[in-house]
Amino acid sequence: MPADDAATTSSTQRIPEAVYRRRWAILAVLLFSLLVVVLDNSILNVAMKTIAQPGPTGLGATQSQLEWAINAYTLVFAGLLFTAGLLGDRLGRKKVLLFGMLVFGTGSVLSAEAGSSAQLIAFRALMGLGAAFVMPSTLAIIMNVFEREEQPKAIGIWTGAVGFAIALGPIAGGLLLQHFWWGSVFFVNVPIVVVALFAMSFLVPDSKDPHPGRLDPLGVLLSVIGLVLLVYGIIKGGQLADFGTPRSWATMLGGIAVLTLFVLYERRSSHPAFDVSYFRDRRFSASVVTIGLVFFALMGVTFFFVFYTQSVRGFSPLQSGLLLLPLASAQMIFAPRARLVVDRFGARAVCTGGMLLTAMSFLGFLLLGRSTPVWVLEVVFFVMGTAMAHVMPPATVMIMSSLPREKAGSGSAVNNTFRQVGGAVGVAVLGSLLSTVYRHSIHGQLAAVPGLSEHVQHKAGESIEATLGVAQQLGPVGQTLVGPADNAFIHAMHATAMGSSAVALVGAAVAWLFLPHRPALSPPSAEPERSAARSGG
Structure with a gap:
């Protein structure tokens, strides 16, 4: 059966009445699992400086070990997302979701109690394994408990929660580190996981592909x-x-x-294992590319944001996290309502406009310096959140509506794989650009410091944190490096922001050229059928 026909046939299948009545409660429970997985990935960024300190305050982790504490999670998560989605379709999405939450919770406890950097890296990899089984299942279950005309609203809330969790992570991390030990940023997951597991067991229905075929x-x-x-x-x-x-x-x-x-x-x-012919559908292929590009740009920007606010501006981790509230609030306000704009103007116009506005928001970072008023940064973040709230929901809806409902796990896995790989590429490429421009800008100042060996100069040029660390060790002489380090970082941040903006413009071009003009969904109304059924019609 062709992909389009399969999707149409699947979308008209009736959802059981008992499941339909509790659909919003099911969504609320799923958002708990989504929140804990996404939040934990951003919460660690705030704790990195604390974990790098010698014990008992931290683990004395090196820069490389800190990077692998993040990357071990990303590597396992991205590598297994697709497989986890397939297993959900075959074995049952509820079973896979519960397994993923249990593994994630176990990894959180072990990470919180890690006694060395090596243990933390291993336990973070275990958390990535659990998260890989959680993320595709949440979106797949949404597609199987909501009728077609309500799916855009539910997906809008889902994507808004992702954006909210990304912004909430640094805030929660800052609050925890002010009052507790570094492991609290992982241990905070445990009560959420316990509550979510209990609620899921009773509320969430199981679903799977009724005809999964042979194993591959x-x-x-x-x-x-x-x-x-x-x-x-x-x-x-x-x-x-x-x-x-x-x-x-x-x-x-x-x-x-x-x-x-x-x-x-x-x-x-x-x-x-997956019907690659789905990529022939322009809605599907263009949407996954657009999502990958928007996360490429977003994760690159959030990477340098922490260093700008904490290292250059001197804000605490909590203050730095609170600065992201406009981005989170914009996501929560506009993402669930993006479907209304799509209904009026069409998916192509909304996604293209959202990507163009995203590119403009990245250019807003060019306004930031050492003493720029904070409200400028807040406006930039609100615009960024608003822009992305009009990209991710319609793109996600088009991905999921392109596939038959029984393949929802596979579709969700592809969506999240492109999201995760795009983010990893963004951090790597834009992080490298930031590092290269910074090293070039600070090199002359480091060479001018008397008695500083080439080896120390090389280490000090790796990042603003490395430069400031050397400056502190040098005493009064080193203080002459602080101003130039700030300026070099701001210059590097501006270059990286322009790179992010260019990527967003590519995303706008993809959306305009390949996405359909009209809304991705033109569903038949299922609610009248339900009303008629209840009245005996």
Whole structure:
């Protein structure tokens, strides 16, 4: 059956009345699981400086170990997202969701009690395993408890919650670190996981593909190997600030080669793990690319934002987190209502306009300096949140509505895979740009400091934090580096913001050229059918 026909047939299937009546309660419970997974990924950024301190305050983690505490989660999460979505379709989304939450909660407890950096990295990888089983399941279950005409609203709330959690992470992390030990940023997940598991057991219905077909172990294995190699190469290039090293480009090329082999194999397989013909649908392919690009730009910006507010402006972790409230509030206000704008102007116009506004908001960072009023940053974040709230919901709706309902887990996995890979590429590429421009800008000032060896100069030029650390060790002489370090970072931040803006403009072009003009959904009304059924009509 063609992809479009399959999607249409699946979308008209009736949802059981008992499930339909509690659909909003189910969504609320799913948002708990979504919140804890997304929040934890951003909350760690605030705790990095504390974890780097010697014990008992922290773990004495090196810069490389801190990076891998983040990257171990990302690598496992991105590598297994697609597989987790397939397992949800085959085994049951509720079962997979509960398993993922249990693993994530266990990893959170172990991370909170980690006694070394190596243990923290391993337990963060375990959390990434759990998160990979949670994220696709939430969106897949939404598609199976909401009728078609309500799916855009539910997905809008889902995407708004993602944006809210990204902004809430630094705020929650700042509050916790003011009163508790560094492990509290992980332990805070535990009560949320417990409540979510209990509520899910009673409220969330199970669903799966009624005709999953034969297993495709080779296809699944190729997808895991390809994604892991690709993401590892991206991460390594970002760490080294050099994508020309064989450890980066050779690994990335290997990942791309394996993923290409995966696509070719799936096209010829009589029982594919995922029907790659769905990418022939312009709504599907253009939407996943748009989401990948918007997260590329967003994660690159949030990467340098923490250093600007804390290292240059001197804000505390909590104050830094609170500055993200306008972004979070804009997401929560506009994402659930984006469907109304799409109904009026069409998906292409809304997504294109949202990407253009996103590009403008990134350029707003060019207004920021060492003493710029804080309200300027707040306006920039509110505009950014508003823009992204008009990109992610309609794009996600188009992805999910392009697939039959029984394949919702696979569609959600593709959506989240592009989101995660796009974010990883953004941090790596834009982080490398930030590092390269900063090193070039501060090099002359470091060379002018008497008695500073080339080795120390090289280490001090890695980041503003490294420069300020050396300046503190040098005493009064080192204070001459503080002003130039701030200026060099601001210059590097401006260059990175322009890079983010350029990526957003590419996303706008993709949306305008390939997304449909009219709304992605033109659903038949299911509510009158339900009303008629209740009245015996």
